[in-house]
Amino acid sequence: MLLLWILVHAIAGALERSPQAPDDQVVGEVARFFRGGRTLVNGFVRVPHRMLSGVTGPGGFAVYSVEIRVRDQSGTVLTHDRWTRRVSWETRQMPHSESLEPFAFALAPGTYEVQVAVEDSGSGAREAIELPLAAFGARPGASDLLLAYDI
Numbered sequence: 001m002l003l004l005w006i007l008v009h010a011i012a013g014a015l016e017r018s019p020q021a022p023d024d025q026v027v028g029e030v031a032r033f034f035r036g037g038r039t040l041v042n043g044f045v046r047v048p049h050r051m052l053s054g055v056t057g058p059g060g061f062a063v064y065s066v067e068i069r070v071r072d073q074s075g076t077v078l079t080h081d082r083w084t085r086r087v088s089w090e091t092r093q094m095p096h097s098e099s100l101e102p103f104a105f106a107l108a109p110g111t112y113e114v115q116v117a118v119e120d121s122g123s124g125a126r127e128a129i130e131l132p133l134a135a136f137g138a139r140p141g142a143s144d145l146l147l148a149y150d151i
Contacts, residue, residue, distance in 0.1 A: 024048055024050055024051075025048065025127065026045060026046065026047060026048065026051075026116070026118045026127040026128075026129055027045070027046045027129070028043060028044065028045045028046070028114070028116050028129050028131050029043065029044055029131075030042070030043040030044075030114060030131055030133055030144075031043070031143070031144040032133070032135070032136065032143060032144045033143045033144070034136045034139050034140055034143060038106045038107060038108060038135075039106065039107045039108075039109070039135035039136045040104070040105075040106050041104060041105050041106070041107060041114075041133065041135075042102065042103075042104045043068075043102070043103045043104070043114060043116075043131070044100055044101065044102050044103075045066060045100070045101045045103070045116050045118065045129075046098050046099075046100055046101075047064060047066070047085075047098055047099045047100075047101060047118050048096075048097075048098045049062070049087055049091065049092045049094075049097040049098055049099070050097075051064075051118070051120055051125055051127060052064055052087060052092055052120045052122065053120055053122035053123040053125075054087075054089060054092065054120075054121075054122045055089065055122075056089055059089075060088070060089030061086050061087060061088055061089055061092075062086070062087045062089065062092050062120065062121075062122060063084055063085070063086050063087070063120075063121040063122070064084065064085055064087070064118055064119060064120050064121060065082060065083065065084045065085075065118070065119050065121065066082065066083055066084075066085070066101050066116065066117070066118055067080075067081070067082040067116070067117045067118075067119070068080070068081050068082075068103050068114065068115070068116050069114075069115045070105060070107075070112055070113070070114050070115075071112060071113045071115065072110060072111075072112055073110060073111045073112070078107075078112075079105055081103070084121070085099060085101070087099065107133075107135035108135060109135050109136060109137035109138075110134075110135050110137075111132070111133070111134050111135070112132075112133045112134075112135060113130055113131070113132055113133065114130070114131040114132075114133055115128065115129075115130050115131075116128065116129050116130075116131070117129075
């Protein structure tokens with residue numbers, strides 16, 4: 001659990017400082033680890049609340065969904081997941097408010113594409129990103145975690 005906390009804060013800090021990560025876009029990042037001949041992947045998607053519409057007023061809220069697909073080099077979908085989150089309207093109104101959504105999976109050696117889409121349930125607005133990923137073919141000299149910021 002401590003490792004996950006460190007990883008979340010390291011990647012979140014990197015996203016905050018990244019010049020390619022403006023506050024109004026969905027942004028994602030992945031970190032790879034080699035365990036037992038497979039590559040373990042921990043990823044994070046930043047969801048800016050500015051893209052959300054919803055029920056306004058006292059007790060109001062916005063709802064969004066996150067959908068993740070992992071495809072291999074032939075285009076075959078290896079895994080697919082979808083979940084929803086609810087954000088209070090007060091939180092939605094805060095400047096630069098956002099949510100950080102984690103995901104994890106394991107891969108055999110090869111190249112992959114992680115496709116992440118975030119959709120606002122109120123307006124139907126949808127933003128998608130693609131994250132290319134190469135799973136380790138052999139034990140690497142270092143995992144991505146050792147290369148992350150602020151550890």
